Amino acid sequence: MNIHEYQAKELLKSYGVRIQEGLVANSPEEALEAAKKLNASTGTSWFVIKAQIHAGGRGKGKVQETGSNGVVLAKSLEDVPTKAGNILGGTLVTIQTGEEGKKVNKVLVAEDVYYPGASEPKEYYLSILLDRAKGCNVIMASTEGGMDIEEVAEHTPEKIIKEWIDPKLGLQAFQIRKIAFKLGLEGTAFKEMVKFISSLYNAYIGSDSSQFEINPVLKTSDDKILAVDAKVNLDDNALFRHKDLAELRDLAEEDPLEVEAGKSGLNYVKLDGNVGCMVNGAGLAMATMDMIKLSGGEPANFLDVGGGANATTVEAGFRIILQDPNVKAILINVFGGIVRCDRIANGVVEAYKSIGDIRVPIIVRLQGTNAEEGAKIIDESGLKVSSAITLKEAAEKVRLAISA
Amino acid sequence: MSVLVNKDSKVIVQGFTGSEGSFHAQQMIEYGTNVVGGVTPGKGGSSHLERPVFNSVEEAVMKTGANTTIIFVPPAFAADAIMEAAEAGIKVIIAITEGIPVADMMKAKPYIKEKGAVLIGPNCPGVITPGEAKVGIMPGFVFKKGRIGIVSKSGTLTYEAADQVAKAGMGVSTAIGIGGDPIIGTSTKEAVQLLMEDPETDAIVMIGEIGGNYEADAAKWIRENGNKKPVVGFIAGQTAPPGRRMGHAGAIIGGADDTAAAKMRIMADNGIHVAESPAEIGAVMAKVLGVEA
Numbered sequence: 192m193n194i195h196e197y198q199a200k201e202l203l204k205s206y207g208v209r210i211q212e213g214l215v216a217n218s219p220e221e222a223l224e225a226a227k228k229l230n231a232s233t234g235t236s237w238f239v240i241k242a243q244i245h246a247g248g249r250g251k252g253k254v255q256e257t258g259s260n261g262v263v264l265a266k267s268l269e270d271v272p273t274k275a276g277n278i279l280g281g282t283l284v285t286i287q288t289g290e291e292g293k294k295v296n297k298v299l300v301a302e303d304v305y306y307p308g309a310s311e312p313k314e315y316y317l318s319i320l321l322d323r324a325k326g327c328n329v330i331m332a333s334t335e336g337g338m339d340i341e342e343v344a345e346h347t348p349e350k351i352i353k354e355w356i357d358p359k360l361g362l363q364a365f366q367i368r369k370i371a372f373k374l375g376l377e378g379t380a381f382k383e384m385v386k387f388i389s390s391l392y393n394a395y396i397g398s399d400s401s402q403f404e405i406n407p408v409l410k411t412s413d414d415k416i417l418a419v420d421a422k423v424n425l426d427d428n429a430l431f432r433h434k435d436l437a438e439l440r441d442l443a444e445e446d447p448l449e450v451e452a453g454k455s456g457l458n459y460v461k462l463d464g465n466v467g468c469m470v471n472g473a474g475l476a477m478a479t480m481d482m483i484k485l486s487g488g489e490p491a492n493f494l495d496v497g498g499g500a501n502a503t504t505v506e507a508g509f510r511i512i513l514q515d516p517n518v519k520a521i522l523i524n525v526f527g528g529i530v531r532c533d534r535i536a537n538g539v540v541e542a543y544k545s546i547g548d549i550r551v552p553i554i555v556r557l558q559g560t561n562a563e564e565g566a567k568i569i570d571e572s573g574l575k576v577s578s579a580i581t582l583k584e585a586a587e588k589v590r591l592a593i594s595a
Numbered sequence: 596m597s598v599l600v601n602k603d604s605k606v607i608v609q610g611f612t613g614s615e616g617s618f619h620a621q622q623m624i625e626y627g628t629n630v631v632g633g634v635t636p637g638k639g640g641s642s643h644l645e646r647p648v649f650n651s652v653e654e655a656v657m658k659t660g661a662n663t664t665i666i667f668v669p670p671a672f673a674a675d676a677i678m679e680a681a682e683a684g685i686k687v688i689i690a691i692t693e694g695i696p697v698a699d700m701m702k703a704k705p706y707i708k709e710k711g712a713v714l715i716g717p718n719c720p721g722v723i724t725p726g727e728a729k730v731g732i733m734p735g736f737v738f739k740k741g742r743i744g745i746v747s748k749s750g751t752l753t754y755e756a757a758d759q760v761a762k763a764g765m766g767v768s769t770a771i772g773i774g775g776d777p778i779i780g781t782s783t784k785e786a787v788q789l790l791m792e793d794p795e796t797d798a799i800v801m802i803g804e805i806g807g808n809y810e811a812d813a814a815k816w817i818r819e820n821g822n823k824k825p826v827v828g829f830i831a832g833q834t835a836p837p838g839r840r841m842g843h844a845g846a847i848i849g850g851a852d853d854t855a856a857a858k859m860r861i862m863a864d865n866g867i868h869v870a871e872s873p874a875e876i877g878a879v880m881a882k883v884l885g886v887e888a
Contacts, residue, residue, distance in 0.1 A: 321697060323777050323807045323845070326704055341850070358701040399698050401777075428844060429696035431671060458842045462834075473775060473842025474749020474804055477831035478873035481855070484834045485872050493835070495842045526751040526758075528734030558758060559734060581762075582755065582874035 192425045194439045195243045197299045199421035202436070206394035208387060209417040211409070213301030215243065222275035225300040226268055237303035238265045242278050244293040245444040247422070252285030254278055255292060261285060264303070271300065296443055304419060308412025314419075315374055316340055317388070318404040319395045328356045328395070330388070332370045336407035362392045376410070383416040391418075398436060399429030448511055455507035457496055464489025466589060467512035467521040467551075471500050471530070479524045482582065486590040491518045500530055502538030509542050513549065520592040522585060523555045532557035532565030540572045552577070552592040556585035598744070598769040598789045598796070599687055599715065600628075600663060602727040607655045607685075608633040609676045610667035612643050619667065619691075619732050620644055626729040631659040652676075652683035663687040665721060665730050674699035677714060681707035688780070689730050690717035697844075700778040707780065714780025718843065720750035720772035731772065741766015743880065744790030746783055747802035748775045748809075748843070752831060752873065756800050759877025764886050768796040775804065775843030784813040791823055798825040798884055800876060801867065805832035806845045806853050811861045818865040827880045828862040829870045830855040 194202075197215040204210050212233050214225035226238045242249050242261040249261030259277035275298050284292035305312050314336025322329040332352040335343045343350055352373045354366045364385075371384040387408070395403050402424035409419045430437040442450050452459030458473070462480075466488035470476035473495045480490035492512060496504045505523070512521055525535050539555055556579040557565035569578035579585040600606075606623070610616040611633020621644055624630050632647040632655050639650030649655040652664065664685045668676040673692040680688045688707065695717050707714050715722055721731015725740040737754050739761040747753040750772060757767050771786045773779055783803060790796045803810035810830060817826055833855040835841050837848040848854055863869050870879045881887075 321701075321777060324812075326778050327701060358705060396698070399696055401697060426697050428670060428694045429698060432696075460836075460839050460841060462836065464834075470751075472749060472751030473846060474747070474752035474802070474831050475755060475873075477804055477835055477841055477846065478749075478752055478755070478829070480835070481831060481833040482873055490834050493839075493841050526754050528737065528751070528754055559737065559754065582759075582872075586872070586874055 192427050192430065192440055193245045193444070194423050194425065195245065195297070195441065196241065196421055197243055197297070198439045199423035200418065202398060202423060203391065203394050203418055203421055206397060207390040208394055209415060210421070211301050211304045211417055211419045213299045215297055215299050216275060217297055218279065219272035219276040222298060222300050223268065223272045226265070226271040229300060229302055230268065233302045235302035236267070238271055239263075239301040239303060240265055240271065240275050240278060241299045241301060242283050242295045243297040243299055244283055244288070244295055245441070246285050246287040246293055248285035248287050249283065252283050252288070254281035254283050254295070256281045275300070293444070304409055304411055304417060306412060310412055310414065312412050313410045314407035315410070316343070316406045317391065317408050318402070318406070319392065319400075320402040322355065325355060327358050330354045330356065330362070330370065330392070332374060334374055336409070340406070361396070362389070379414040380410050380416060383414060387416045398423070399426045399433060400424060401426045448514055452494070452507075452511050455504065457494060457504065457508055457511065459511055460493040461515065462490050462492050463517070464491040465517050465519040466593060467491045467515065467518040468524065469494045469496055469505070469508040469512065469521070470524045471496050471526060475524065475526060479522065482586050483522065483589055486586045488520070488589060488593045491515055500525055500535055500538070502541045505535065505538040506542035506545060509546055513546070518551055520551050520589060521553045522589055523553065524582070524585060525557055527557060527559035527562070527565070531560045533561045533568060536565035536568035539576065540568060540574065543574050543576065549575070554579060554585055554588045554592060556580065556582065597724045597727060598793050599713070599722045599771065600728040600730045600769070601724050602629070604663045604687070604728050604730065605629055605631045605659060605661045606663045606665060606728070606730055607631060607652070607659065607661040608665050608667065609652065609680065610669070611635050611648055612638055613667060616667035617644065622735070623729055626735040628728045628730060631661055652679045652685060656683045656685065661685065663730060664689065666690040666692055668692060670694035670696070673717060674703040677703045678706050681710040681712040685712060687713050687715070689715045689719070689721050690780070691719065691721060691732060693718040695776065697777055700776065704778060704780060715771060716774040716779060718776040719774030719779070720753060722769065722771050723767070724769045725767050733770070733772070737761070738770060739766040742768050742795060742797040743800060744768050744793065744796040744798070745770035745800045745802070746786040746790065747772055748804050749802060749831065752802055755873065756802060756876045760800065760880060763877035763881040765880065765884070768793065775845050777807065777845040782812065783809040784816045787813045787817060787826070791820065796824065798827070798880060800880060801826055801828045803828070803830045803858060804843065804846050805830070805835050805841065805855055806847045806849070808852060810858045811852065814862045814865040814867055817867065822866045825883045826867045827870060827876060827883060828859070828867040829873060829876055830858045830862070831873065
């Protein structure tokens with residue numbers, strides 16, 4: 192699960208990680224109030240206003256309605272409400288949002304941390320994530336702060352420092368020192384970085400996260416180390432033991448159809464294609480999408496109805512797929528093992544009748560226990576539904592349906 | 596011989612008296628699997644499905660001589676159940692449970708390795724050696740006995756493959772569902788290795804999906820070891836968008852090597868017969884082996 196920058200920073204702060212201080216605001220008026228409070232608590236007179244959406248590239252992204260960037264600097268209190276107003280309620284398009292962009296409901300008003308002083312401010316990169324191949328967590332650090340780490344990895348891999356963490360022992364002090372030295376730090380900044388990494392790791396473990404990306408980490412002109420941005424990805428499977436973190440979920444950031452599907456216990460991901468599909472099992476669902484493509488269509492969605500497919504889940508699945516106006520045909524692909532195909536077939540017929548006005552062709556492929564009986568029920572239902580037994584047959588029928 | 600499970604496997608069920616555990620234990624017994632008992636802490640001393648229930652795996656092993664376990668324990672307690680089984684001396688641990696926190700598996704995996712146990716899963720359909728033992732949740736009738744080994748990250752896609760293999764006139768030696776989580780006990784490579792060394796297996800179907808490097812690893816290993824048996828490969832998720840989790844916790848494209856296209860290319864480069872379409876898995880295998888359907 193993704194959370195917003197302001198939520199991520201609050202999480203980090205609760206573990207003693209130094210952050211760029213800020214307050215979240217829902218309106219220009221609240222933004223001004225936030226700026227005043229920030230001025231009183233930190234002394235900052237410049238304010239960074241940052242759109243809060245679950246996507247990167249905000250700084251370079253543009254708000255469609257106003258042309259404002261997703262991250263802007265206000266150099267006075269008076270500037271804050273106007274600049275916040277140019278972002279709030281707008282649609283922010285970044286390299287990660289796609290053309291349609293994302294609506295901005297909140298901004299983070301943050302202190303300016305790039306103030307001049309004894310030394311030059313410098314940006315670094317830090318992340319903690321699961322290394323699947325090694326089955327343990329890894330810390331990645333780089334002096335190339337603010338850059339896209341994938342690009343750094345491609346062009347200058349030697350600039351990426353990696354420390355793998357033994358799951359039984361946890362992160363060791365010498366590993367932290369190694370990272371801080373390799374980043375070229377010394378004196379106060381070195382000590383600050385050691386403390387920063389140590390607290391950051393505690394936050395990662397304590398919150399059962401699967402990814403932390405702090406880009407940039409800033410060394411200020413007075414040698415403090417702090418998180419200017421924070422991307423936190425929580426392990427969905429561990430949310431049951433973090434009720435407080437589970438509440439940070441922002442449904443406004445998710446596709447409404449995906450939220451609706453989730454409520455019915457369905458695993459649905461909206462895509463851009465023209466053939467909807469409903470499948471039992473994640474692997475077979477992906478394979479079915481691939482087959483649609485090979486048949487000349489494009490999958491409109493991923494939809495796994497799970498092991499216990501029945502009339503209720505099939506109907507819920509139908510209703511969700513049919514809300515997508517791009518769908519020109521629907522393929523239902525169920526490998527009935529423990530669940531019998533005749534039952535699924537009856538479920539499909541019932542769901543079809545209950546919904547009524549279905550205008551796209553439907554292909555139902557049932558394989559496994561009682562496959563023949565299932566096909567017979569579909570064929571004799573008198574509905575505009577055609578049956579298939581093998582995957583190949585289903586692929587052919589999809590091809591026919593979309594070329595018609 | 597055969598791999599991991601056979602007619603001599605003495606199987607216990609952890610989470611025996613729960614609804615999932617009960618249902619599938621019954622199915623396994625009907626299939627002919629030698630289920631010798633089960634474990635549900637607090638219900639020891641009672642009887643369920645005409646088999647004894649024990650409070651701990653240790654007790655179950657002592658009283659029944661069990662060497663294999665299948666785990667249906669809820670996600671919050673599943674990693675603990677896995678470690679308990681390894682500590683009690685169980686050698687083959689099959690974890691069906693979906694939704695175990697990554698942090699828990701990160702600790703459990705090295706622990707069981709130290710104890711010399713093999714873990715299959717979690718979030719998997721289990722293992723079946725047709726005609727001998729089904730230690731999993733797959734529909735047994737789909738798996739006809741034969742000489743093709745199957746390794747797969749997915750449940751229903753494994754059934755699909757087994758069905759196609761049967762319809763093409765062949766059968767299955769052992770099918771291993773390794774699971775779709777980011778951290779699993781047995782990698783694709785390790786499962787393929789078991790089948791490569793199995794005298795009852797002539798050829799292997801290897802089914803993967805987007806995310807992680809397991810398939811690439813297995814492909815390279817297969818070539819380095821001289822492509823001793825023909826391998827047919829398929830990767831699900833050619834049309835999956837990057838950055839989105841596709842059902843399985845591990846099925847997500849994070850980088851360029853995670854894509855289906857990249858994995859299929861690596862497989863082909865290493866001498867694996869790649870099926871482009873999931874509908875062609877059986878046909879490709881038949882062609883490779885020269886079998887008339």
